[in-house]
Amino acid sequence: MDVNSVQHITQKKIRNFLVFFCLFLLLSCTKEPMFQHSLIYENNQAISLMFTGTKEANSYAIRLKGKSYNVLGDYQKEGNDIQFTPVIAFTRGESYEILLDEKVIQEFLVPKDMEAERPRLLSFYPKLDTVPENLLKMYLVFSKPMQQSQSTLDFIKVFNTTTSEEVQIFLPLENELWNADRTELTLWLDPGRIKKDLIPNKELGIPIKQGNNYEIVVENTLTDQEGIELGKPYVKRFSVAGRDIQKPNVKQWELTIPSGKSKEALGITFNDFLDAQLIEETISVVDANQQQIKGSFLIPKKGNNVLFIPENVWNRGKYQVLISGYLEDLAGNNLNRLFDEDLQSKKEKVLGSLNLLHFEIE
CATH class of the missing domain: 2.60.40.1220 (Immunoglobulin-like)
Structure with missing residues (x-):
């Protein structure tokens, strides 16, 4: 092959490469920039959506995922930032789609209301303000199934407010006494300390003492099975009376x-x-x-x-x-x-x- 033929082939490859490169640049310029979106909240409601877009605002649409109709609302565009404000606030827990020229380009989920979904301590039994000195059990009843990765007692503090000290009154158990769906926990005051003449009673004394006042705090960091925290502490206060030494009749x-x-x-x-x-x-x-x-x-x-x-x-x-x-x-x-x-x-x-x-x- 002579020199002219080699030069001709080389020039042809260069031209083809330049054409391909120009087409690549042209196609790249028509694509959307890296997509970003964020929700704007007011009074705990998702009232509008901010997202990036190079096209005119009317080229975009918002739909509830799986639906064929668009969410009604107003679009405002400034530079590459577009703000969509629906007529009715976005629904918590629902997924939505952002469409460009009728094609889905992004999905987003409106998170559930964390406050509404938080677990709550519904009841603390007994509900009395005064309990006997030989009280045996207490119960905690929650609104949702609670965590099982850590001892619940790690999140419960007991204070003798009469002596101004933290005390340990509950019996730690390797397997906590939950009901089947983990919404109700039984806490035993140490029976060995309650029964007279047993060694724990002689060495440690009774768990709660007559004439004293106590405060039980369930800490806000206790979580349910989904890892959602209580969000606030729950407090139970009570006083202690004498021993109950009568059978129910x-x-x-x-x-x-x-x-x-x-x-x-x-x-x-x-x-x-x-x-x-x-x-x-x-x-x-x-x-x-x-x-x-x-x-x-x-x-x-x-x-x-x-x-x-x-x-x-x-x-x-x-x-x-x-x-x-x-x-x-x-x-x-x-x-x-x-x-x-x-x-x-x-x-x-x-x-x-x-x-x-x-x-x-x-």
Whole structure:
């Protein structure tokens, strides 16, 4: 091949490269710059969207993902910045699409309202402001399933406000006592410190002391299973009275009888403050044929009475309230024995034995 042929081929390759390079630059200039977007909030609502765009504002559209119609609103353009303000604020938890000339170029998610989604401590049992010195258990009830990666006690602080010191009153357990969906936690005050004559009682003393005031703080950093924090601390304050050394006595309970052919509540007033979480497990109502009456229990704040609300109207006739011997008061005294009593005592009754109350609806 002569020199002229080589030069001709080389010049042709250069021309082809230059043409390709020019086309590449031309195509590059028609593309959108690196896409950016951000939501603008007001009163905890996403009221507008800022995004980058080189085309005219009317070339763009916003749609709810999966829908064929555009979100109505106003577009304002300044340089490469476009602000879209919908007629109605963006919906929390929904995904949207940004379209250019009817083609999707970006998606964005409007985050859920973190405050609305935060877990909450709904109840702290017992709800009393004064508890017995030999209080056995406390319950925390949350609005959402809670975390399981760390001991919940790491997020609970207890202070004796009478002596101005932090104290440890709860029994640390390797496997915490949660219900099935992790919304209710049972906290035991150390039974070994409550029972007299046991070594923990002699060495450490009772967990809470008569005449003292306490404050329990559930810290704001406790999280649910999704890693969302409580967001604020929850505080329970209470005073301590003397020991409860009396068993609950069914014979001293009083019934408020509902009217026949009504859905009035059956009222049961106890002679003691009982473990609110055990009431539904241990009390039931049956008719003369031993058929259980379906319904729900409403437990007032104090926990010394309960209302049983039937699903259906009461029929006239005879009924029984069945109470399992497992039912306890706040100190763990059940219907058959005291918590601090010798478990091997020959006088001990069968714990599961039933106690009965009779009533008739006319």
